[in-house]
Amino acid sequence: MADTDSAPACAQHGPMALRMAETSEQGFTGTWYACTAPACWNAHLQPSEELLAQLAEQGTHRGTITITHTRADGTLLEGSRKGDGVWEIVRPHQFTWGRSLPGVLFIRHSRDKRADHWSIRRAAEALRAAGWTVEIRVDEDTRRSFAEAEADRVARSAARAERFQGYAGNAADRSAAAHATARRIADGIPLGQPILLGHHSQRRAERDRDRIWSNTEKGVKEADKAEYLARRAAASASYEEFRKNPGVTLRRIAKLEADLRRVHRQIAAETQHGDGSEKASAWVAELNRRKAELEEEIAYWRQVIAEAEADGFKVWGKADFAKGDFVEYRGTWYEVLRVNARSVTIPHIHNGIGRAVVRKGDGHLDWTWTAPYDGVTGRKSAEEMQQQLDAARDKAAE
Structure with a gap:
């Protein structure tokens, strides 16, 4: 490896250290500079001395390619020029181009996400084998708000x-x-x-x-x-x-809350039973980032629901229903057979085909169905429903 006047530096943690392949958890080959901080992926890779000598004899100089990743901007590759062969090298490793970022290659859909270390490493090694010096700069903590x-x-x-x-x-x-x-x-x-x-x-x-x-x-x-x-x-x-449809948003919040509970369980398990290695510490740090992101996203969507409620939207729940009430679900009124934590049990939905109101025993199916609260659009008591049916019958008899 070519000598350098001084070791390159990691933007987050200071000077890097020279490492050998056998000490690499990232999977790089040969010798390379890496950040000394545990689990940091920032690195500086140069071609082998043999390849550098060969390029010098040919009078060619590849230059330096920089691969950066932040959650704010995604994974970007800079330093390439049209016709220099970089595009052909990194294309098999998820990198692409777009008119929105002229002169920059990038991994599509990498914003607001964890770095794809596999693709970054494979692209860096392929570039290094072709004679390029590659700088990798990964910062998982720089992100934009939800x-x-x-x-x-x-x-x-x-x-x-x-x-x-x-x-x-x-x-x-x-x-x-x-x-x-x-x-x-x-x-x-x-x-x-x-x-x-x-x-x-x-x-x-x-x-x-x-x-x-x-x-x-x-x-x-x-x-x-x-x-x-x-x-x-x-x-x-x-x-x-x-995106801001209240029903869709309520279902999204339920899923995000389930994801957050799973992350909490993973953090607790790693804290209690983790081996304390660099890899485990990096995983805990990533779980904490994910936890913060989920909490922020849930708060955002809860605010959307609060604004919808201020405009008249009703968020239905267990406290709104009792057995014998009627619930409006997908345009049909069903008798409530049981009240659950996240839904009400109703006569089977196929009994409602062509009917405005479905009571227990009205249909040809004795099975039941559940209507989740996020799909409910109305509620009537048994007395209110009977009054409505009587009025409709009297009007039809006139």
Whole structure:
């Protein structure tokens, strides 16, 4: 390995130490500089002395590639230029490119997530074998808040909706133009006029026929494309509305709370029974990061529910129902057979097909179903339901 004037430094922990492959938990080969802090992945890799000598004889100098990861920005690869071969080397290791980050390669969907150490290590080793010096800088603690990440996703979705609307409009214009061209050519041909074989007009008539067909086909294809793009635009435009839908949000909170309980159990198990190794300490640190992220995300979505309640949304729960009440679920009223912690037990949902109200014993199935509270849209007591049914019967008898 080439000599350096001084050891490279880790941005978080100071000067690095020279290590051999047999001391590496990260899996790097040869000799390399690594951070001295336990479980830190920051490293500085240079090609072997033999490869450096060979490159010097050839008069080539690869340069330095920097791979960084923060949860705020994701995994980025910098130092590459078009045509230098880096893209071809790192492409098999999840790195890609995009117009949003010109001149930078990156791992897609790596923001707000733990570093993909496997892909980073494999890419670094492949670059090193090709003669590049590789610097790895991983900082798991630098991240953006969940509110910032969600706001960014909403903004990107709005921009995507606007972009697709433009694409859809362009496709619709091309469809209209193609159909207009086909109609213009057809209007110049008398109705029912056949192609006169052997006549001087035969070639033009055949050409007009082909143009009518090709433009009609293009018009249909562009119309289908415009419809598809319009659906994409509508889906992107409704992203925030879907994300903040109270029912969807309640189900999301329940899942996140289950994830948080699992993380708490994992932290407790590692604290009580862990072996105290660097690897175990790194895992506990990651669990604590995940715990903080989950707590922040749950708080965000609870605030969304609080705002929905302020606007009139009702969060249903066990205290709202008693056996014999009626619950509105998926547009049908069912008698409540039992009240549970997260749902109410109702007659089987298939008994509700074509019915407005379903009581115990009304249907052909004696089985039961459960209606989770996040899908409930209304409640009536047995007396209120009976009054409603009596009023409907009296009105029908008039």
